[in-house]
Amino acid sequence: MGIKNLHKLLRKWENVIQERNIQDFAGKKIAIDISILVYQIVIAIRNTGTDLVNTNGDITSHLLGIFNKTISMLEKGIYPVYVFDGKPPNMKNSILKSRREQRKKAKLKMKQADNKEDKIKYFKRSVVVTKKQLNECSQLIQLMGIPVVNAPQEADSQCAQLAKDGLVYGVSTEDMDILTFGSPRIIRNLSSKKKEIIQIDLEKILKKLELNYLQFIDLCILLGCDYCTTIPGIGMKKAYQLIKQFGSIETFIESLNETDIKKEYENLNKSLVPENYNYRNTSNYFQNPIVKDSKQINLQWTEPDYDKILEFMVSQFGFNKSKIQKGIARLRRAYNSLNKNNKQIPHYIC
DNA sequence: ACTCTGATTCGAGACGCG
DNA sequence: TGAATCAGAGT
DNA sequence: CGCGTCC
Structure with a gap:
């Protein structure tokens, strides 16, 4: 998932990857790809x-995970928006297929494992989050008064769209291709207790790397993404070098027809452009993914339905009543203070 | 020396009790 | 599933 | 703090 080595590449420039404190996001609206979050939790x-x-x-x-996480975000003053996946695009078929195979292998290895450690390792790897589970999360989130957006296709691209249109300040995800989709910023490790929170702004990337947005997309395609194969022999260094030299993948490939350039690169690394290299479709997809129009989205944070949350978690799913009540008390406090702060700062940004 | 590649390893939640 | 790190190979 | 529990 994501863009291969993009994070590593960006580390070469000062101040592109910024360290942040959780307080920096107080009062901010943040879009969250829920399926990644649920996977992590489970x-x-x-x-x-x-x-x-x-x-x-x-x-x-x-x-349990979504309940706790949502409360702790509200306590930090963050307004979360949860974004759900729709139908995956066809371009993702090959990736999805290989993931299914990986899971199958993991399940098999789990059965074969002879020690507890390995069993747990492969148990984790064979996690499947079902539609039903995600629906349950959606119900809980809505009872908690948090807005939900159902993406027509990938949650990723929908999150990016929300950020592009200013409906949210940024996107909290570990997946770097949110930037390729044009989100002005990514926030990593937002709810991690162990790792430093990191923010990366698209504008900073473009400025420091001296690229325009289309060139950045091409760079990501060369590095390797979910939708497209890569050119063998081209890694981090050459990907950047080629975009700087030729300006685009298109121009680079066209230049390969010119014998001197062709020789230069083939002699250098035997790199060959693969058959059916669909960099054009991939670039188009990054620029124009299928997403819900932001005009049709109205994000609202409303008072949680405390009674229904209790009923949902305790009666329906068998959670410990006093524990959920404790959580609800925290939720109530968080919601009230969020509202209060909100009134004090009428023009909070996103 | 530089760069790509593949193998490997680790860690990814929240809470509270003792 | 990724991300970091290391070893190895190719130029 | 470390470790087990949460369901």
């Missing part, structure tokens, strides 16, 4: 080798 809870399961045998880890 995998993390698998540390012990089991899922949280209710009396029906259904997994409940995702609900």
Whole structure:
């Protein structure tokens, strides 16, 4: 997932990757790709080798994680927007297929594992987050008064669109291709207790690397993304070098017809452009993914329905009542102080 | 020396009790 | 699933 | 703080 080595490449420039404190995001609206978050949560809870399961045998880890995470974000003064995936685009088929195979392999290895450590390792790797689980998350989130956006295709590109149109300040994700989709900024490790929070602004990248947005997309395609193969022999260094020299993948490939350039590059690294190298479609997709129009989206944070949350978590999913009540108390406090601060600062940005 | 590539390893939640 | 790091190979 | 529990 994401753009291969983009983070590593960006480290070569000063001040492109910025360290941030959680307080910097107080009062800000942040879009969150929920499926990645749920995966992280469920995998993390698998540390012990089991899922949280209710009396029906259904997994409940995702609900606990989303419940806690949402409360803690509100306590920090952050306004989260959760974005759900729709149908994956065809271009992603090959990636999805290989992931399914990976999971299959992991399941097999889990069964074959003879020690506990390995069993847990492959147990984690074979995580599948179901539609049903995501629907349950959506219900809980809405009971908590948090807005939900259902993307027609990928949550990624929808998050980027929200940020581009100024409906949110930025996108919290680990996936660097949010920037390729044109989000003005990415926020990594936002809710991590161990890792430093990092912010990367698209404008800073373009300025420091001296690229325009289209060239940045081409750079990402050369580095390697989910939608397109790469050119063998071209890694971090050459990708950047080629974009700087030729201005685009298109021009680079055209230049290969000129014998001297062709010789230069073939002698240098035997790099060959693969058959069916669909960099054009990929670039188009990054520029114009299928997303919901921001004009049709009205983000609103409303008072949580505390009673229904209790009913949902305790009666329906078997969580411990007093624990959920504690959470709800925190939620109530967070919501009230959020509202208060909001009134004091009428023109908070995103 | 530089760059790409592949293998490997680790860690990814939140809480509270003792 | 990725990200960081290391070893190895190719130029 | 480390470790086990949460369901």
